[in-house]
Amino acid sequence: MAQKIRWSPRSxxxxxxxxxxxxxxxxxxxxxxxxxxxxxxxxxxxxPLSGRVVPEYRDDFLREKIYKNYRIVYRIKKExxxxxxxxxxxxxxxxL
Numbered sequence: 001m002a003q004k005i006r007w008s009p010r011s012x013x014x015x016x017x018x019x020x021x022x023x024x025x026x027x028x029x030x031x032x033x034x035x036x037x038x039x040x041x042x043x044x045x046x047x048p049l050s051g052r053v054v055p056e057y058r059d060d061f062l063r064e065k066i067y068k069n070y071r072i073v074y075r076i077k078k079e080x081x082x083x084x085x086x087x088x089x090x091x092x093x094x095x096l
Contacts, residue, residue, distance in 0.1 A: 003045055007083045011073075014086040018070070040065050040072060041083060048076050056093050 015037060023030035044051070044065070051063035054073060065072045066089070073085040073096065084096050 004080045005041060005045060005083060006080045008085070011083040011085050018086065018088075036067060037070070037072065037086065040067055041074075044074060044081055048074075048081055054093065054096070057096060062096060 015034065019030045019034045022033055049063070051065045051072075051074065053060060054062045054064050061076045062084070063074055063076065065074075069089050071085070071087055071089055071093075072083065073087070073093065075082045075084050075096075085093065087093065
């Protein structure tokens with residue numbers, strides 16, 4: 001199945017914005033959050049189907065992993081896994 005990870009510009013911006021927001025209160029927790037998100041993403045290629053199907057889209061190739069209150073949304077493609085978005089679970093997903 002897919003081996004490589006590719007970040008969409010949107011997902012990279014999402015992570016940067018979240019980490020910057022957390023860092024306003026604690027650089028330490030911002031760093032821990034970023035490390036944990038990266039670990040989850042690095043493990044996706046080993047078991048790409050382990051994430052749940054995104055309920056709003058019901059597409060078997062659009063999946064998500066949950067970390068705390070955040071959704072890591074990714075799309076499984078033939079040779080790549082694309083990180084589509086990282087967002088707070090209270091935010092609606094649009095235009096994936």
